[in-house]
Amino acid sequence: MKIQEVFESYINSDKTKSSLKAHKGKVDKYISFTGNQDVETALVESLLRKYIFEDKELKPKGKYDALNNFYHFYYEEILKVSKRNVPLFPIDTKELVSWTNKEKRRPVYFPKEFDFNCLFEDRYYEHLNNYGAALAVKASLSLALSAGYDSGEMFPTNGEHEKAMKMDDVIIEGDYVKVRNFSSQSTVPFILMRGKNAEYIKEYHKLRMSFPIKKAWQKSHFIANTWKTNELSFDPKIASRVYIPHDLVSYMLKYISLKEGVPTPLITDLRANMVLHSLYNSKGSALQDIIELYGFLPFVKQAFEEYCMTTSRDKEPIFSVLALEMVQSEEAFNDEEDEKKKIESRINVIDRLVRDSVKVKKLKKIYGNSCQICNEQITFIDGISYSEVHHIQPFNKFHQGIDDNSNMIVLCPNHHKIFDMGIIALDPENHQRILHVDSKNHLNQKMLVASKHQLSSTHVRYHYENIFMPLRESLLETRKQEVL
Structure with missing residues (x-):
């Protein structure tokens, strides 16, 4: 069933009259945005998210309300699904709270004691009934958590397929996996991975090399559809259908988060979680290595701010008295004096x-x-x-x-x-x-x-x-x- 056909039923329905005036225009614009395709294809998370958060013509809240209303109309009035069995709208209302016209939402963080191993437990993937799909998700999560990959680096966004991760961005070397570093602020071309996350990458790489990719635009992509959509099973309360890897990973994050009773992050949030929990585990000493690897990009800055806010510290100046004395002694020099005198001054300060x-x-x-x-x-x-x-x-x-x-x-x-x-x-x-x-x-x-x-x-x-x-x-x- 085409989305335009559902929309016509929507605007003619007596049950939508109270909200029709506010929502009709926004839903109509969404149909123009997606094109008149099958309604379940048009209502996938990636398209909804792009329209609600990336199209700045209207505020996210109004677009969210309109599409959420239309979404429930389709399931309840067209498919006759009872309200309690309608799949969750793909985007959580909590995501709207921290969005403004000028600033994007802050990442959703897992609790300090969260065990990331649970994201890879087989028991959560069994209901998919597809080995290839499970491996694709685990490989994606590994790239986000170990290499700091954003969803835009793993999957094509906005139709820009050339920017997505390619097969030759992954190099397998014995027990190690090297993946390209996409950070524009780093001079390190590849990130070295080992351990369990490297094993997930290697296992998926092996499958990817042998699996015939049907979609022409995915043939060069590392993360691709190594499954057929009609082969997958889903929890209908979370999603009705998944068509591309991005949607599958988002679905699994929601599914596991609900089972674990923790907040649901976006795929993009995982790299900020990686930085935050690296700081927790190293008691802050990993910050220098993280900055050398990625630069002080927004996700690093936000994670560091979260670490500072959630970690008790006494309120004192960062620099010691000695450091201040050294700075003051240096300021006493004129620009014409050489470095040797500055070094001698440092030594004198300490000797005194x-x-x-x-x-x-x-x-x-x-x-x-x-x-x-x-x-x-x-x-x-x-x-x-x-x-x-x-x-x-x-x-x-x-x-x-x-x-x-x-x-x-x-x-x-x-x-x-x-x-x-x-x-x-x-x-x-x-x-x-x-x-x-x-x-x-x-x-x-x-x-x-x-x-x-x-x-x-x-x-x-x-x-x-x-x-x-x-x-x-x-x-x-x-x-x-x-x-x-």
């Missing part, structure tokens, strides 16, 4: 710093010379005990830590030594929590036994990123080599 023994003594007294990790107190004779003060960001020329209580912790000699080595650290997101390079060690995730002064996020994060994490990554790499 001496340990403040008064601060150290006061801090030790606060903790009664007891270690903040184990609570042990070394006592030589009655009335004489011993402890050490550790500078979290090392107080030396290389690391440029400062001699201040916010950068100090009271420890016994044993814990002082392993803190210096980077074997243990404090969690940048919770300064009371201890981290150990060996996740099975009894100290890992243990809380400080005493915490009577405030520590600086700047110094805690510095030690975590520059001393603890390099050692941890080195040990993990060594273990991998031993296994191989």
Whole structure:
């Protein structure tokens, strides 16, 4: 049945008179936009989304209401489907809330504890009854989550088939998969993938190479219809029919999200989720690598803002007192003076710093010379005990830590030594929590036994990123080599 035929029934129906005046023109424009094609083909998510959000002639809300009304008319009055069994309109009303004329919606994020592995669980794909379709979705999700691909990079949009991902954008090399980096702000041409997500890409690539693609415009595309539409089964409450890969992936995201009880993101949102959860898992230290790979594109910026809003931090200047002193000393120079004098000034600033023994003594007294990790107190004779003060960001020329209580912790000699080595650290997101390079060690995730002064996020994060994490990554790499 053609959409124009449904529209004629729509405007002649007594049941639409109350809303006809507001909706008739918008639905008519939609038909001009899609062309007079089969109604279920015309009402697929990709076309609805393009018209509602990309065509700026009218506000999204008015177009949404008109097409939602028309959509329900088709199912309830033409197909005679009961209201409770009508498939969900492909676009959620929540998406309209954050749209304005000047700014697009913000990404929908999965919760911090969300397990992304559930997006690939076979139990969610069994109802499709098609192995090729399931693989196409898993490959698409892998590209979004591991390589930061947008839907416009995986699938053709607005008829621009040349911009979609091609077969030669994927290179299989042993256990690794290399995919083209589409970011305009990056100098890295390919993104290296490995692990489970790489396996999904390899498995789909193998199928794609052997499957005869019927649609001429898809022959060069990596993500293509490796299934026949009439072979697929769907949950009728979510979708009635899926014709192209973009719609299939959107359908599966909605299906899995509903089953998991989490907000439904767009395909485009997945790369922002990838950045956000990378920041969560690395406690923020992955940001530099992410920017080097993609640049500071909007999805990176938005994810970083979300990380800052959802992560507790103490309110303090990012730059330390020492850094400010160094900046001020540099500003004292005229532009004509050479770089050598600036370097000498930095060294002089650091050399002038001496340990403040008064601060150290006061801090030790606060903790009664007891270690903040184990609570042990070394006592030589009655009335004489011993402890050490550790500078979290090392107080030396290389690391440029400062001699201040916010950068100090009271420890016994044993814990002082392993803190210096980077074997243990404090969690940048919770300064009371201890981290150990060996996740099975009894100290890992243990809380400080005493915490009577405030520590600086700047110094805690510095030690975590520059001393603890390099050692941890080195040990993990060594273990991998031993296994191989």
